[in-house]
Amino acid sequence: MRKDGTFIAVEVADETAADAALATKLTEACPVDIFATADGGKLEIVEKNLDECVLCRLCMDAVGGRGPDLVKILKLYDDGAVLV
Amino acid sequence: MRFFEYEAREVVKRAGIPVTDFGFTTDPGEAREIAQRIGGPTVIKSQVLTGGRMKAGGVKFADTPEEAEAYARDILALEINGHMPRGVLVDPKAEVEQEYYAGVVWDGTRKQPVMIFSPVGGIDIEQVAEEQPDKVGRKHFSNILPFGDFEAKEVIASTGVTGSALNKLTPIVARLAKLFVENDMTLAEINPLGRLKDGSFVALDAHMDIENEARGRHKKLLKDLGVGDEETRQAREATPFELAGEAVDSQDHRGVAGNVTEFDGNLGLVIGAGGGSLTLFDAVRAHGGQPANYCEIGGNPSVSKTCGLAKLVLQKPGVDKIAVMMSIVSNTRVDIVARGVIKACLELGHDPAEKIAIFRIPGAWEEEGFKILEKYGVEYADRSVSLNEAARRAVEKIQGTTAASETGAPGLIPGGHT
Numbered sequence: 001m002r003k004d005g006t007f008i009a010v011e012v013a014d015e016t017a018a019d020a021a022l023a024t025k026l027t028e029a030c031p032v033d034i035f036a037t038a039d040g041g042k043l044e045i046v047e048k049n050l051d052e053c054v055l056c057r058l059c060m061d062a063v064g065g066r067g068p069d070l071v072k073i074l075k076l077y078d079d080g081a082v083l084v
Numbered sequence: 085m086r087f088f089e090y091e092a093r094e095v096v097k098r099a100g101i102p103v104t105d106f107g108f109t110t111d112p113g114e115a116r117e118i119a120q121r122i123g124g125p126t127v128i129k130s131q132v133l134t135g136g137r138m139k140a141g142g143v144k145f146a147d148t149p150e151e152a153e154a155y156a157r158d159i160l161a162l163e164i165n166g167h168m169p170r171g172v173l174v175d176p177k178a179e180v181e182q183e184y185y186a187g188v189v190w191d192g193t194r195k196q197p198v199m200i201f202s203p204v205g206g207i208d209i210e211q212v213a214e215e216q217p218d219k220v221g222r223k224h225f226s227n228i229l230p231f232g233d234f235e236a237k238e239v240i241a242s243t244g245v246t247g248s249a250l251n252k253l254t255p256i257v258a259r260l261a262k263l264f265v266e267n268d269m270t271l272a273e274i275n276p277l278g279r280l281k282d283g284s285f286v287a288l289d290a291h292m293d294i295e296n297e298a299r300g301r302h303k304k305l306l307k308d309l310g311v312g313d314e315e316t317r318q319a320r321e322a323t324p325f326e327l328a329g330e331a332v333d334s335q336d337h338r339g340v341a342g343n344v345t346e347f348d349g350n351l352g353l354v355i356g357a358g359g360g361s362l363t364l365f366d367a368v369r370a371h372g373g374q375p376a377n378y379c380e381i382g383g384n385p386s387v388s389k390t391c392g393l394a395k396l397v398l399q400k401p402g403v404d405k406i407a408v409m410m411s412i413v414s415n416t417r418v419d420i421v422a423r424g425v426i427k428a429c430l431e432l433g434h435d436p437a438e439k440i441a442i443f444r445i446p447g448a449w450e451e452e453g454f455k456i457l458e459k460y461g462v463e464y465a466d467r468s469v470s471l472n473e474a475a476r477r478a479v480e481k482i483q484g485t486t487a488a489s490e491t492g493a494p495g496l497i498p499g500g501h502t
């Protein structure tokens with residue numbers, strides 16, 4: 001799944017979004033609440049918070065260092081550059 | 085926050101400084117009762133947070149309780165400089181042999197309180213300092229280390245006061261200094277401090293200001309004095325624009341984006357950082373600019389908060405452009421502020437390149453910030469451009485726009501990073 005803000009887009013691999021354990025980790029890790037966990041444990045991206053992203057990489061760490069593969073942070077103001 | 089005289093006198097009294105047997109009331113009949121209790125000539129004083137009350141007829145001398153009641157009635161209905169009185173203070177008319185001055189003010193330059201004493205009281209201390217400078221003693225003291233009474237004695241003695249008066253005045257001035265520190269005040273003044281016929285001293289009037297930000301630390305005192313949380317006691321009531329600024333700042337805990345003061349110019353300001361807001365505001369005016377507002381931004385506010393502030397300023401009637409300027413920032417991120425102000429422009433349907441006269445915030449995450457600004461074509465300046473120069477460019481740009489809109493010619497676009 002992918003959602004775009006004005007400056008930041010977040011893309012999460014479908015299998016990651018469906019993994020309740022990873023969803024919880026992502027929700028807990030993000031300091032600006034870009035991720036939330038739905039009732040069934042599925043990950044949700046909170047669109048209104050996307051542009052608050054501080055590029056801290058904590059979400060990428062939360063998925064076991066497989067950041068850009070499982071969770072991508074894209075800088076829309078920089079031709080969609082992926083945060084690594 | 086300024087205290088009314090009757091409140092300041094209560095603070096003085098609680099600190100152990102002798103005061104007259106005064107009473108405060110909002111009822112003329114009660115003023116008569118207080119005068120009866122005092123049992124002699126009284127002074128009826130309007131309780132307003134403005135000067136010039138004597139000239140305006142807000143202070144009257146009564147020989148009898150009936151006169152006290154009549155004067156209280158008149159004064160309670162008397163508006164002074166746009167202020168209606170909170171009540172009246174009924175004070176014994178003291179037989180004073182000599183009037184002194186004792187005060188403590190916060191010296192913003194030295195970052196310390198300074199004690200001021202003069203044996204010439206009852207008039208403005210500024211006037212005494214000008215006309216009789218040898219009659220004014222000053223001494224800075226620490227607001228962290230314990231206060232020693234000898235410090236008060238030194239400042240009093242420096243004005244030539246000796247003997248019994250010196251000994252009696254020392255604890256009064258020392259207590260005033262201590263109450264200043266303990267109550268986080270910016271001003272604590274007793275003027276006049278009267279010496280009565282029997283040689284004793286008594287506070288005859290007092291003025292006090294407490295630091296606004298410290299109100300939370302003095303809830304008990306404020307409650308005891310009857311000062312409500314809603315009483316800001318600013319020089320004027322906050323405007324709807326200023327209240328909206330407060331609402332923006334309180335929307336989340338991250339950083340500051342608010343403390344807005346409304347002006348009537350055409351250049352909106354989103355400014356801040358370590359005194360930068362004051363410097364920049366002054367610089368804009370020095371270059372002939374007309375700020376639409378003052379504000380403070382810093383401490384890394386969220387994008388939404390920055391956006392909220394920028395939207396508020398952009399929507400203010402009469403604002404043509406905004407200037408986004410700060411000192412070099414370390415704990416505020418350039419990219420976050422850039423996102424916030426650009427988002428505000430976009431959400432209001434403006435072209436950021438047109439609406440942002442200049443963006444001058446160098447510092448943390450500036451590379452990312454500059455990328456954002458470049459993407460939207462916003463003119464920005466790095467740290468090689470001074471605050472003063474940035475303000476000049478902003479003013480030049482808006483004046484060019486104004487001239488262009490008046491003549492129909494295209495606006496002046498000064499050079500910069502775009």
